[in-house]
Amino acid sequence: MKRLITTALQSTALMALSVHCFTHASAGLMPDLAMQGAVEGRQFVQEAQYAQQHDSVLSVWAEPELVWEWGDTQRLTFKPFYRYDSADDERTHGDIREFMWLTYGANWEIRAGIGKVFWGVTESQHLVDIINQTDLVEAPDGEEKLGQPMVQVTWLHDIGTLEAFILPGFRERTFAGEEGRLRSALLVSDEAAYQAEEEQEHIDWALRWSRSFDVAEAALDLSVAWFQGTARDPFLTPEITLTGGGPQVSGLAPYYPLQRQLGITAQTTVDAWLWKLEVLRRDYDEHVADNLQAQGVAGIQDYSAAVGGFEYTLVGPFAERWDSALDIGLLLEYQYDQRADLAPMAQNDLFAATRLAFNDADSSEILAGITQDLDASGSRGVMLEASTRLSDFTTLKVNGWIFMADDQDDTLAYSLRQDDYIEVSLNFFY
């Protein structure tokens, strides 16, 4: 975005409440420091499936952010993260979420370091989002990501925004440990295997084009992205150990094949409707699928997947009757995966949710939704996210999940069926 050189104070006819003028202290060597953290209590409401697991979990995390700015167009951001978890050693972990240098001109940007990139438009699933690995121990929705080493070049042009990524250094997905909930019966080991000879040193790359169009009265946002490199989603292969009684499956080992991925997103905004679509095509090398099949791992095959739906907002439906500023968002999305039964999830599922935005001074919000598997009628997930501001420095969040499954063949959902939980979190900001 173009940096605006400024002298004048601006207010349109309506655009200011109380305006104070400051001389802008452009940063020197002293960084701008911000700090975030939280104390979280998680209570699992059902009996654990495995002996070592806990029902009550206390967890704390901190994420400082330091930003240095110099010259007119240089910025360095450093954002480490650390979590301590009372139950799960694997969830007690640290990461460098961001360590990124940014410089930019009128129509270009260059970033280098460790960072996060988000692609996508839908809410129930982030299908085409591929740059960062999921930090799965953080939350079951997979929205938390690990920092990814990258060089990113962005070029803003009339034909759209073009982005190129070089991604050296692969991050392995995090999985719950023995004492952690939200896991499968067999533990996922740290001993990952790769198709790429360079293993974690394989250099992945990606290209993306995005642009907004005006079609009739509506805005249409399109993006097309190509990714080539090591898959972020591992396939879990059985680990065999030889015991006195013969070979036994003692755990799961992640296997990361190489993949090629085409991802397309489209969103059109018509009046109060947002229509959203993400489409994905993934290809693997044929011999890899054969090798894995020989090990008893199915599901690695070229496939297409899609998720699409709408978000519709009722603005102030109770404004006149009850003087309430509440907005109600209605979301409906359908998830499709060509692999059908071989897909871990979201192969033929419907997501319905409502977002209540109270528009009060405390920015209170509630998002509640359900994902129903249309093939396995007993498989569904129900989620709740609520948040409100307690003071200028603290917010309160309540998150909850209910997982239901009665079909052993729906492996992922079945493994989570005893892990319903409610989490209360007090977040601090400085």
Add this chain to the structure above:
Amino acid sequence: MNIFLSLITALTLAHPLAALADTAQPAADAAEKGLAIAKERKQRDLGWGDSETRMTMILRNSQGEESVREMRLKSLEVANDGDKGLTIFDEPRDVKGTAFLNFSHTGKPDDQWLYLPALKRVKRIASRNKSGPFMGSEFAYEDMSSFELEKFRFSYVREETLNGVVCHVIEQIPTDEYSGYTKQIVWLDTEHLRAQQVEFYDRKKSLLKTLTFSDYKLYKDKYWRAMCSPW
């Protein structure tokens, strides 16, 4: 939401039913004169190019409790269309880094996006939702849009002295059917055509809020900007 309630009430009483008075002028003349003044107001403010504003928004509820919003607003003047505005939030801390991008348009709905720093995600907002409150304040999203002639039908009401300043009183009716307002009454001082006060009427046609501007400062010998505008 009772933010600024006491303040609004006080201002409302000071100008009871101002908008309903004076229908003596023939409608066509009033429309012509109203538009001419609005055009002149827009004309005098052309050419500022770009600007950066620091804003402190103090929300005060009926118990007198305050919460503060700090934001920076970067604006870019666009010829032959609405202006572009980027609002970056600094306070409260939980929304620090959140940014709101608005491309105002003259002939179609504005384009609006929200950037959520935690997710590094840009979300487009359906701009038909313009009457919704902005950041828990008395501002609506449509108040964040730039002043454009095409967005209103104007009508001159009368001349009136407001707080010792001689003003044109102009009625402006939003042309967008999804606006949260049925009309706005604007007081522009006759000398510089600076907004001194705006009354907003809701869909029930009753007075919703009154915005006043004060402490005008001159930039580049041409552009007047208000330093303070309590509701």
